[in-house]
Amino acid sequence: MKKYTLTLVSFVSIAASLLWLFGLGWTFQDQFSANKKFDQPKVKTDSVTSKQDDALSIFALGDSLTRGTGDADGNGYTGYLSDLLKKKSEQEITLVNTAVKGETSSGLLKQMKQSEIQRQAKQADVIVMTIGGNDLFQQGAALESLNMDTINSQKQLYLTNVKKIYEQLRAQNEEAVIYHVGLYNPFSNLPDAKTTSSIVRDWNFQTAEMAANFENIIYVPTFDLFQLQVENYLYTDQFHPNTEGYKLIAERVASLITFEQEGNES
């Protein structure tokens, strides 16, 4: 018995040694021979659009507001939105959030080029987005100096970008309603509130005008939500909404979405 085990173990070990040596040799051959051409794998992307028809899929994109920066639970308005919709419609909701903190309209436009983002946009029933906050506020710097020239040139750039974003979303998905959540003025309790508010209002107005050129793109105002008692709805950075603020936004968007759904069904 002992002898038998010994022979067995020895032979297994020898075989294993040869196998691993072979693997090592193959590694050399594979990793160090440089001129291999990478043949694109067969494209099978579209066959797997695993869209569950019974579920309502929300696709969220944009900047830190969509990401949920400032919310204690990290849900953001998208999280509360899908909670609200789940309760109201008793439907399965899938939420895909590709928002990136600090994203500007140019950054989002770049992100839209990724094939996976396009695929998600194609599958979505509802698209929600926030963009523009970083273009305008530049993390709080622009509005403090209140230089109208910079703000105007930013606005032009932003508007052309937004137009392209709308066009690309529409090109991917003709049906989904797009909710573009607007800007509020986080500085409305500061001394310069009059000026800053008028800048934000103008910014919102121009974006809403742009959205009106497209079908089913709804610009959701949030300016009024934060107009009074802004400090109660802001996170400690005095810029992003806190949990309460996000809930306000979510409620507003949610009411629009259910309305749309019922409208479609009847």
Added chain:
Amino acid sequence: MINLVRNEMLKLLRKKRLYVIVLIIAFLVPLFTYAQFKTIQEQREKLGAQDWRTALQQEITDTQNRLSSSRLQDEWRKYLKIRLSQQQYYLENDIDPRAPGAPTFMRVFVENSIDLLLPLLVMVIVADLVSSEASGGTIKLLLTRPVKRWRILLSKYLAMLLSVSFIVLSVAVLSYLISGVVFGYGGWNMPLLTGFAVSGDELLTENVHIVPQWQYILMEFGLVWYVCVIVGTLTFMLSVLLRSTAAVMGIMLAALIAGAILVNMVSSWESAKYFFMVNLNLTNYVSGMATPIEGMSLGFSMAVLAVWGIAGFIIAFVTFSKRDIY
């Protein structure tokens, strides 16, 4: 010679060390399997029953968000950036790098154990190969035989090589069999990308090509075996130099753990790349991870390991042949 090796193998088996190693692996693998299973399950719960593309995309955006945070170490930022572009690349080529299955588990398990767990297991076997004969006094009996000293040591060395192969094999077999119960046994032909090169914090993809998972795994196990042999040789050398097994284990243990720690903090100390323990993570080059120190590559690391291995081998044989035994 064959008889001598046979004799050494018999001693090894008598000591029951190999069984202990196999038992350790058989105990650890279910743990990791369970952990992995939990992770997958939790991810599913969080994202709903979605396909992997959505999950991967979600992970990519999460990483992007972390990158935009300003309180991020440069090291970590570089690592994240490289992983990000790699994931993006997988996504664009419609390949799921983590499709669950026993082969995938095997691959991930061995990638994670190459720098510490497996070398430790090897060390347990090899540490007392020679030193126990010295401390037990049996070395005298062994050397009074009419056989050249180097042949005796060589037979021990060959037995060491065989047992290293055996350990690596048992890791492969056990991780496959045990994890397959949960993840299923399929997935050998899944395509994977290899050949990523890293330069600075850029990921170079011109050499990237597809290999089926079974070939990928075979390659990685080849590298694992190589690392284990080198660690085995160094332990073997210490075992010749020192009479106390505990000392051998202590030194190797310290070196290996120091390596694991060093990898995380040496990036600015460039000459540290000539230490063997910083170079153990060979599989990272195949999968295309960031290197701990600028300028390291698969060829470089293997060469460094080879130099250490050969030096250890020579020192062991010279000392053993010259030493006075009393």
